[in-house]
Amino acid sequence: MDQLNDTLADIFADVMDVDPDDLSLSTSPEDVEAWDSLSNVRLVMALERQFGVQFSTDDIAGWTSLGDIQASLKL
Amino acid sequence: MSLRITPYLPEHEDGVAGLNARLAARGVAWGFYRKAVPNWLPPTERGPAETVWQDYYVVTDDQACRGGFVLKPQIFRHEGADIRLTSWQGPVSEGLIDKAYVSVGMLCLREMAQRSENLFCWGGSAKLLPLVEAFGWHRADTNWQIAVVNGGRFARHARILRQRPAVAWLMDLMSRTGLASAAATAWAALRQIGCAQPGLRAVSTEALDERADALWSAVRDQYGTIAQRDAATANRLLKQDGWPDARIFNVFRDGRFIGWGALRLSQKSDDPRFGDMRVGTLLDALSEPGEERAVLSALTQSLRSQDVDLIATYMTHDVWRSGLERLGFFELKHRRAFCATPQMAQAVGGDLPGFLSRAHLTPIDADGPHGI
Numbered sequence: 001m002d003q004l005n006d007t008l009a010d011i012f013a014d015v016m017d018v019d020p021d022d023l024s025l026s027t028s029p030e031d032v033e034a035w036d037s038l039s040n041v042r043l044v045m046a047l048e049r050q051f052g053v054q055f056s057t058d059d060i061a062g063w064t065s066l067g068d069i070q071a072s073l074k075l
Numbered sequence: 076m077s078l079r080i081t082p083y084l085p086e087h088e089d090g091v092a093g094l095n096a097r098l099a100a101r102g103v104a105w106g107f108y109r110k111a112v113p114n115w116l117p118p119t120e121r122g123p124a125e126t127v128w129q130d131y132y133v134v135t136d137d138q139a140c141r142g143g144f145v146l147k148p149q150i151f152r153h154e155g156a157d158i159r160l161t162s163w164q165g166p167v168s169e170g171l172i173d174k175a176y177v178s179v180g181m182l183c184l185r186e187m188a189q190r191s192e193n194l195f196c197w198g199g200s201a202k203l204l205p206l207v208e209a210f211g212w213h214r215a216d217t218n219w220q221i222a223v224v225n226g227g228r229f230a231r232h233a234r235i236l237r238q239r240p241a242v243a244w245l246m247d248l249m250s251r252t253g254l255a256s257a258a259a260t261a262w263a264a265l266r267q268i269g270c271a272q273p274g275l276r277a278v279s280t281e282a283l284d285e286r287a288d289a290l291w292s293a294v295r296d297q298y299g300t301i302a303q304r305d306a307a308t309a310n311r312l313l314k315q316d317g318w319p320d321a322r323i324f325n326v327f328r329d330g331r332f333i334g335w336g337a338l339r340l341s342q343k344s345d346d347p348r349f350g351d352m353r354v355g356t357l358l359d360a361l362s363e364p365g366e367e368r369a370v371l372s373a374l375t376q377s378l379r380s381q382d383v384d385l386i387a388t389y390m391t392h393d394v395w396r397s398g399l400e401r402l403g404f405f406e407l408k409h410r411r412a413f414c415a416t417p418q419m420a421q422a423v424g425g426d427l428p429g430f431l432s433r434a435h436l437t438p439i440d441a442d443g444p445h446g447i
Contacts, residue, residue: 029174037170037180037202041209044181057185060178061078 004066005075011050012066015043025067047073076136078179080186083111083131083143090140091133094169101172105200107133107143107165115318115443116147116311126150126308132186134168134179141169142179146191147442150303152295153423157303160419161191164442171202180206193419197441198411213420215427216409217391217436220399222375224355225384226250226259232343232350232384235407274329277336277373279322282310286325286332290361297364298392299433300423302440304361312439313337313359319444321358326373334362334370337439338378348446349385356447357388359439360395368398375402387447392435 004025013020016034029035035043048054051073059072083091088111095106108114113129127149134142144165151160166183169176184206188194197217199207208214223229230250237243249255287306295301313321321337337358343349355378362370378386386404389411390396400406413431415423423430438444 029177035174035177037168037177038205038209040170040177041181041206045209045211057080057182060182060185062076063178064076064175 005070005073007050008047008066008070008073008075011046012043015039015046023066025065025070027066028064076175078141078176078182079135080132080182081135083108083133085111087111087133087135087140090135090138091143094140094142094167097169098167098172103171105167107140107167108145113145115314123148126303126305127311132183134166134183136176141176142183143167144183144187145442146187148191149440150308151300152298152303153300155296158193158422160193160195160302160422161187162441163187163191163194163196184210188416188418193416193422195413195415195419195441197413197436198445199414204412204414207414211417213415213417213427215413215431217389217411217413217431218396219387219389219407219410220396220404221388221407222386222399222402222404223259223384224379224386225352226255227253228352228384229259230255232352233348234346234350235348272328272369272372275369275373275376276327277324277377278327280325281315281323282306283323283325283335287335287361290332290334290363294361294364298435300430301435304359309335309337309359309361319358319439321439324374324377326362326370328366328369333366334360336360336370336374338374339444340378340381340383349387352384353382354447355379355381355383355386356438356444357386357390358444359437360390361435367394368401371395371398371402388438389447390435390437391431393432395435395437 004023009020009023012023016032016039018032044055055072063069091107091109098106108131111131113131116127116129118128119125129145129147132144133140144163146161146163148159148161151158166180168179170179227250230246237246283306287309291305313323319339321339323337324335325332326334326336339356339358342353344351357374360370360374375386413427415427420427438447
């Protein structure tokens with residue numbers, strides 16, 4: 001895993017209303033103004049719908065960046 | 076980061092104090108409970124055989140605490156059968172002030188839903204409601220009921236209604252001219268015409284007894300849904316030596332027991348809703364069928380005689396709301412959201428507004444009379 005998955009980037013950009021080209025594996029909540037508790041829920045719901053997965057508590061608890069989310073999705 | 080959700084133990088109290096201090100330093104007005112053992116409804120040795128109790132949970136990150144929530148499992152009577160429904164309170168989350176913890180709120184809500192099949196919240200904060208809706212959980216709004224006793228003080232201090240400058244100006248004018256007092260008195264008198272309830276008496280008691288048990292057995296299936304209110308459970312909910320500082324009354328008509336209720340008096344100070352008013356709260360009530368208004372009348376009379384400025388409550392059942400309305404209470408619409416997981420909504424028939432109109436829920440239900 002060395003670059004951000006396009007589908008993940010598009011979903012994230014749509015939920016957070018940011019440019020997908022500005023995103024990387026190291027993007028964290030501190031880097032994105034709109035990434036708060038509410039948008040985080042919307043992101044998780046959108047990802048679970050799109051990828052047909054159910055994230056575990058351990059998955060979500062360990063996220064500090066988009067790279068962690070991508071790792072949970074095994075993309 | 077190693078977030079973990081765990082039952083709140085005494086060894087977490089320092090961590091919770093740290094969380095509360097960080098939240099307060101950033102201007103967040105609320106925090107989590109300082110003590111690991113609930114002051115209200117602690118777990119008992121009866122365990123799951125108990126009818127109602129509270130469990131506290133915290134979110135830890137190594138030694139630090141990053142959040143917390145409360146679950147309150149309770150036996151309800153629903154459509155003639157016992158069912159356990161669980162209300163939640165919170166979550167409190169460090170995500171409010173530190174973006175590294177934006178997942179804490181969601182983790183808490185998911186953990187709650189995993190721990191409790193039928194989960195609901197009644198009276199969640201403005202910050203919680205969008206989270207709940209983002210999850211796709213269900214929501215219906217319920218109302219407050221208030222009766223103005225001292226019109227002048229109500230007009231000056233009812234911040235709950237004074238949020239618009241024009242309304243605040245008008246209420247100040249009514250207070251200065253005496254119109255507010257006159258209107259409150261006239262309204263109360265008008266509502267009493269033809270509604271006289273002779274022979275009623277509310278008698279203070281330390282605890283409910285076998286009369287409350289008999290009443291519970293007689294009425295529990297009259298409601299679509301009602302939280303268990305046998306004497307032991309009600310006495311536990313309305314503990315006399317702790318929060319919520321309730322006073323229990325048996326109500327009699329011509330010497331015959333017709334129901335009971337619980338009241339609370341509180342002198343507010345710079346309260347965001349009630350300013351400096353003296354507020355009487357109808358915490359709970361149960362009556363023989365057809366005696367709802369009589370019980371409410373006896374209880375509100377007891378509060379009026381204690382010089383309150385305002386009487387407030389929130390009840391959901393149509394008959395109790397009608398009784399309050401006949402006694403001169405106004406309804407403040409959409410003041411208290413009822414949220415439920417899809418499983419809970421399905422368990423109660425899928426139609427939350429219809430469920431609520433047939434459910435006798437009172438301020439002692441859910442997380443109790445916070446903020447009133």
